[in-house]
Structures are given as structure tokens and as C-alpha cells.
Amino acid sequence: MQVLLKDLARAAGVSEATASRALSGSGRISSETRKRVRSLAEKMGYHVNTLARGLASGKTNFIGVCGAGVLQPFMHRLLSQLASYADRKGQKLIFAPWPLEEGLQVLLSLGIDGLLICWETLSADLAAELRERQLPTVVLGAHSKYCSSFNVDRIGGVKAGISKLISLGHRRIAFVGENAASDKWQGFVEAHREAGLEVSEAVMVPCQGSTLGGYRAKDLFLAAECSAAFATSDEIALGLLKSLEEDGRRIPADYSILGYDGIYLDQLGRPRLATLAQPSSALASKAIEQLFAAPSQVVHQSILPEFIAGDSIGMRG
Amino acid sequence: MQVLLKDLARAAGVSEATASRALSGSGRISSETRKRVRSLAEKMGYHVNTLARGLASGKTNFIGVCGAGVLQPFMHRLLSQLASYADRKGQKLIFAPWPLEEGLQVLLSLGIDGLLICWETLSADLAAELRERQLPTVVLGAHSKYCSSFNVDRIGGVKAGISKLISLGHRRIAFVGENAASDKWQGFVEAHREAGLEVSEAVMVPCQGSTLGGYRAKDLFLAAECSAAFATSDEIALGLLKSLEEDGRRIPADYSILGYDGIYLDQLGRPRLATLAQPSSALASKAIEQLFAAPSQVVHQSILPEFIAGDSIGMRG
DNA sequence: TTGAAAGCGCTACCAA
DNA sequence: TTGGTAGCGCTTTCAA
Numbered sequence: 001m002q003v004l005l006k007d008l009a010r011a012a013g014v015s016e017a018t019a020s021r022a023l024s025g026s027g028r029i030s031s032e033t034r035k036r037v038r039s040l041a042e043k044m045g046y047h048v049n050t051l052a053r054g055l056a057s058g059k060t061n062f063i064g065v066c067g068a069g070v071l072q073p074f075m076h077r078l079l080s081q082l083a084s085y086a087d088r089k090g091q092k093l094i095f096a097p098w099p100l101e102e103g104l105q106v107l108l109s110l111g112i113d114g115l116l117i118c119w120e121t122l123s124a125d126l127a128a129e130l131r132e133r134q135l136p137t138v139v140l141g142a143h144s145k146y147c148s149s150f151n152v153d154r155i156g157g158v159k160a161g162i163s164k165l166i167s168l169g170h171r172r173i174a175f176v177g178e179n180a181a182s183d184k185w186q187g188f189v190e191a192h193r194e195a196g197l198e199v200s201e202a203v204m205v206p207c208q209g210s211t212l213g214g215y216r217a218k219d220l221f222l223a224a225e226c227s228a229a230f231a232t233s234d235e236i237a238l239g240l241l242k243s244l245e246e247d248g249r250r251i252p253a254d255y256s257i258l259g260y261d262g263i264y265l266d267q268l269g270r271p272r273l274a275t276l277a278q279p280s281s282a283l284a285s286k287a288i289e290q291l292f293a294a295p296s297q298v299v300h301q302s303i304l305p306e307f308i309a310g311d312s313i314g315m316r317g
Numbered sequence: 318m319q320v321l322l323k324d325l326a327r328a329a330g331v332s333e334a335t336a337s338r339a340l341s342g343s344g345r346i347s348s349e350t351r352k353r354v355r356s357l358a359e360k361m362g363y364h365v366n367t368l369a370r371g372l373a374s375g376k377t378n379f380i381g382v383c384g385a386g387v388l389q390p391f392m393h394r395l396l397s398q399l400a401s402y403a404d405r406k407g408q409k410l411i412f413a414p415w416p417l418e419e420g421l422q423v424l425l426s427l428g429i430d431g432l433l434i435c436w437e438t439l440s441a442d443l444a445a446e447l448r449e450r451q452l453p454t455v456v457l458g459a460h461s462k463y464c465s466s467f468n469v470d471r472i473g474g475v476k477a478g479i480s481k482l483i484s485l486g487h488r489r490i491a492f493v494g495e496n497a498a499s500d501k502w503q504g505f506v507e508a509h510r511e512a513g514l515e516v517s518e519a520v521m522v523p524c525q526g527s528t529l530g531g532y533r534a535k536d537l538f539l540a541a542e543c544s545a546a547f548a549t550s551d552e553i554a555l556g557l558l559k560s561l562e563e564d565g566r567r568i569p570a571d572y573s574i575l576g577y578d579g580i581y582l583d584q585l586g587r588p589r590l591a592t593l594a595q596p597s598s599a600l601a602s603k604a605i606e607q608l609f610a611a612p613s614q615v616v617h618q619s620i621l622p623e624f625i626a627g628d629s630i631g632m633r634g
Numbered sequence: 635t636t637g638a639a640a641g642c643g644c645t646a647c648c649a650a
Numbered sequence: 651t652t653g654g655t656a657g658c659g660c661t662t663t664c665a666a
Binding site (some may be wrong): 015017 | 659
């Protein structure tokens with residue numbers, strides 16, 4: 001049989017109320033009673049029923065995680081960081097890897113104490129509902145009008161990466177990626193301007209945001225006559241790199257390639273793609289911190305990606 | 318304000334009991350009342366409180382997913398397949414990507430209706446606890462003594478893959494991977510035996526199960542004087558491939574490489590690694606099916622990985 | 635087919 | 651510091 005609170009209370013010779021206090025950590029109670037009840041709970045194999053506790057207290061110690069990115073490759077690092085920071089606050093992460101609206105309903109009906117939305121923005125309607133419930137919410141990897149958000153400073157990150165390429169002697173750098181990536185394009189342009197270089201739109205190599213896209217972008221890239229490429233995602237970078245190598249070009253001797261995201265940080269040893277990695281550790285710690293900060297404080301912050309010096313960039317040949 | 322069942326009932330002019338019946342789909346109730354209550358619920362934005370429903374009914378419609386593999390790269394496909402099959406049964410997946418014991422406690426205290434354990438086996442203790450709670454449990458990607466399990470037929474899969482290499486003219490194939498992979502080794506040997514070929518232990522190239530491991534295994538592989546390599550994971554395969562190409566060898570002209578797992582199926586276009594992909598779709602549908610089958614029926618099944626003919630294998634040069 | 639009422643297991647309030 | 655008691659929001663008997 002499942003051990004219930006009343007069984008525990010009876011065995012300890014106290015009331016259910018006292019047993020509950022002993023376990024929950026709050027409440028006024030003698031430390032001796034607490035110790036006794038807790039050790040007994042362990043011995044008897046008692047575990048609170050989360051459902052009942054949540055219903056009675058209105059708190060579940062669950063933090064819901066949803067949003068487009070939840071199952072994306074570069075999210076592994078972020079998710080495990082989030083889980084570990086949350087753990088220190090005694091909270092557990094629950095993932096709802098579905099479309100935002102749907103995932104949100106599940107999470108809300110579970111009585112989560114906080115919500116993290118990853119790589120997606122919040123509609124006004126949803127924001128209103130969340131506000132009404134007073135649910136602490138943080139948006140990660142995007143900006144939100146409605147709640148605290150920790151965005152990635154794509155402009156600054158790309159700018160720093162491109163400056164690095166320029167300092168390595170590259171004077172004509174291709175911008176390979178989906179056109180929509182306008183933040184990244186802006187950082188790209190700013191780095192050039194700061195170095196006193198002109199940027200022609202001819203260095204823009206449009207391609208789909210996949211490895212295949214990068215693979216197919218080779219001819220356009222070569223036609224752009226650049227000595228280096230900035231790819232707006234690591235997938236693109238890897239595809240392009242592969243395709244250039246198959247063509248007999250050497251990386252980084254002939255061409256330098258800089259990626260974005262840091263998807264393979266844990267996986268690839270050498271040769272490692274130089275990339276602008278998502279600042280997952282900073283994002284995670286700030287997000288969790290903010291979730292438990294004064295709820296009235298709405299904070300917006302942008303965090304720079306981390307420049308990872310890999311083996312795919314070098315001095316201009 | 319949050320809309321509660323009693324608000325809905327009052328608005329519909331029925332008792333809470335009736336409103337509850339109208340929503341839950343079971344219970345005897347006139348279809349007219351049901352329709353009225355349901356449309357009203359939608360209009361008023363009513364959502365059941367999962368906590369309360371779970372507490373009262375003992376059912377949550379949640380299926381817990383835990384085990385070592387939950388956040389591994391090749392699990393993406395499996396997890397989304399699981400989610401979609403579960404959805405058809407009106408169930409939602411909840412992920413607990415922590416060490417098994419810990420994740421299990423969270424899930425159990427949530428009152429899940431079923432449990433999927435991925436790529437891990439169940440200890441006798443845990444099995445006993447699950448049995449006591451009568452929680453339908455299925456183990457995926459491993460064999461279990463204690464509950465239904467759908468394992469991957471690694472032996473048969475590798476055997477088929479190696480036979481394919483043999484049919485392409487390869488007579489001496491390296492086995493690159495961690496030594497622990499004994500199922501795979503067995504399949505490797507059987508394929509040779511069936512073809513009337515001898516297997517020398519000299520073709521065993523031990524290496525760590527990472528891209529870096531594969532990258533470093535190059536010299537040992539070359540020393541083994543094989544025309545093809547079977548790597549026990551795609552990471553290893555990719556590392557080895559990369560390292561050989563850097564060395565000026567052409568794949569598959571000079572060497573054929575076959576991987577295992579299918580981690581990049583969705584991501585990489587060309588060139589695509591030939592691999593033995595985890596049979597995620599079959600695993601997912603069978604697992605969900607079994608979860609709702611007669612609980613007394615314990616089923617054990619092994620499913621063949623899917624052979625993906627990529628561009629990394631070819632006729633012996 | 636419906637309504638009234640008794641819980642599900644726990645926490646929170648009040649009084650002692 | 652403790653115990654009694656009234657719910658949390660829902661489902662599920664049992665009668666009607």
C-alpha cells in the first residue's frame with residue numbers, strides 16, 4: 001500500500017498538520033519533531049502526493065518550459081543548465097514540447113509556479129491570461145513586451161565575431177543565411193563600418209537554414225569572391241564547409257568559416273567549428289533568478305553569444 | 318478570474334456533477350446537455366484543473382517519460398513520435414530528464430497513468446514499486462525482466478548492415494567502437510560467418526564513443542588494413558570520416574563507413590552518412606499501444622534498425 | 635438522466 | 651509549538 005500522510009502522522013504520534021509542517025520546511029515546529037518525522041518518512045517510504053499538495057497549497061514547485069526551441073539541438077545545454085539552477089531553488093522543470101498555446105494549457109492546468117518560454121514571443125492574449133493568473137514568466141532568446149526577457153545580443157555577438165575575422169586580415173566576408181536574420185546582418189554591417197570597410201550587398205549569400213542549404217550555397221559563395229564566410233547557423237556553416245572541402249578547398253587555409261549557435265559544443269572535438277555560441281549558462285541562471293525575483297520588476301537584458309575560437313578560421317591566406 | 322466548474326455549472330443551469338459528466342465524456346448524460354455545456358465551456362474559457370481532476374479521479378492522462386536517453390540527440394525523433402501517438406489516445410507526455418530514481422519519484426507523485434523508460438533497465442526494487450502501484454510500464458531500447466519491453470535488435474541490425482558491406486565487395490571490415498557494444502559485435506561476427514568469411518580480432522578498433530574518439534581512431538583503423546569500417550555510433554563514424562578525409566582519403570572511394578543510430582537523419586542533407594537508424598516510429602507506436610493493452614500481457618519484442626543507404630559506403634575500390 | 639453529498643490527500647487557518 | 655477543521659476543484663457514488 002501507498003503510505004499516506006495520516007499513516008506517517010499516526011506512526012509518529014503527531015497530527016497530520018504537524019507531520020505536514022515537518023515535511024514542508026516552513027511553519028513553526030520544533031526541530032526535534034521535524035527530525036523524527038522526516039526520518040520516519042524516509043523509513044516508511046513516504047512521498048507527498050504532488051497533486052494533493054498542489055491543490056491544497058496552490059504551489060507545485062514546478063516550472064514549466066515551453067516554446068519552439070525546446071527540442072532543438074542547441075537547447076540541450078540550455079535545458080540542462082536550467083534544470084540545475086532550478087534544482088538549487090527546489091524547483092523541478094516540466095517540459096511541454098508542443099505548440100505554445102497547447103503546451104501552455106497543459107502547464108497552466110498543472111498549477112506551475114513559473115513559466116519559461118524559449119525562443120518564442122508571447123501574444124497579447126496569452127500575456128493577459130498569464131498576468132491575470134500572476135504567473136511569473138520569463139521569455140528566453142527573444143524580446144517580450146509583456147514580461148521579463150533575456151534575449152541574445154545577436155547584433156553585438158555577430159559584430160564581435162566579424163571584427164575578429166577582420167582582424168585576421170579578411171576584407172571581404174560573405175554573409176550566408178536566411179534573409180530574415182536581420183539582427184545578424186546589422187551586427188555584420190556595424191563591424192565593417194567600425195573598421196572603416198564598405199559592405200556591398202553582393203556578399204549576401206541567401207540560403208536555407210539547414211545543412212543542405214549551406215551545402216548548396218557553395219557556388220554562390222565562391223561567386224561572391226570572399227575569403228571568409230559568416231553563416232547564420234552552425235548547420236549552414238557545416239554544410240558549406242563540407243561542400244567546399246569536397247571541392248578541394250582547404251579550411252581555414254583557403255577560406256575561413258564562422259558559424260552561429262554552438263550546437264556541437266559538447267560533441268565535436270576536432271576539428272571544431274569556430275562559432276558564436278548561445279550563452280546558455282548566463283541565460284539559464286538569469287532566467288531562474290528572475291523567476292523568483294520581485295514579480296513587479298520587469299527586466300530586459302541582452303546577452304552576448306560566446307565567441308568560440310575553433311579551427312575553421314584563420315589568417316587570410 | 319479563473320473560471321471554475323461551479324461557475325460553468327451555474328451558467329449552464331445544471332449541477333456541478335452534470336457539468337463534470339458533460340466534460341469528461343464518460344458518464345450517462347443527454348447529448349443535448351453535453352453539447353450545451355461544452356460549447357459554454359469553450360465560450361467562457363473554462364479549463365479543468367488537472368491537479369483537482371487527478372486527485373479526485375486517480376487518473377491524469379499523463380504519460381511519464383524518463384530514462385538516460387531522454388535528452389540524447391537520436392531521441393528527438395522518438396520523442397516526437399511518442400508525443401503524437403500518445404496524443405491520439407488523449408494522453409500527454411511529461412518528460413523528466415533526470416536520473417531514473419529521481420525522475421521516477423517526480424512522475425509518480427504526479428499521478429501519471431503510464432510510464433515509458435528509455436534506454437535504461439529497471440531495478441528489481443523500482444519494478445516492485447511500480448507493480449504495487451499497478452502502473453503500466455514499458456521499457457524502450459532495452460530488455461526488461463519486469464515489464465513489457467521493446468528492444469532494438471542490434472544483433473540483427475548490425476548483421477544486415479555488415480552483410481550489405483560484404484555484398485559490396487568488402488572482405489575485411491573494421492569494427493570501430495567501445496568494447497562494451499557486444500550485441501553489435503555479435504551481429505558483426507554472424508554476418509561474416511554467414512558469408513563464409515573469417516573474422517580476426519585484429520579488425521577491432523577500440524575507441525571512445527564520441528566524435529573525438531572516432532577522430533582519434535584513424536591510425537588504428539588504417540593499421541587494421543580494412544576497406545570499410547562499421548562504427549558503433551554515428552558520432553564515431555563522423556569523427557573517423559572527418560579524420561580520414563583530412564588525411565586525403567576519399568569516402569567512399571577509398572573507404573566505406575557505416576554508422577549506427579541515425580542521429581542526423583533530419584538534419585543532414587548531403588553527404589549523408591550510411592547508418593543503421595533507430596527504428597523510432599515502430600518503437601513509439603508499439604510502446605504506446607502496449608501501454609494501453611491488457612496490463613497482464615507482458616510483451617517482449619525486438620525491432621530491427623532501419624538501414625539508411627547513404628553516401629558513405631560503396632563498392633570496394 | 636440528474637442532483638446532493640462525500641471524499642481524493644494535503645495544507646492553512648484558527649484556537650489552544 | 652501543536653491539534654482540529656475547513657477547504658483546494660474536481661469526480662463519483664447513491665438516490666431520486
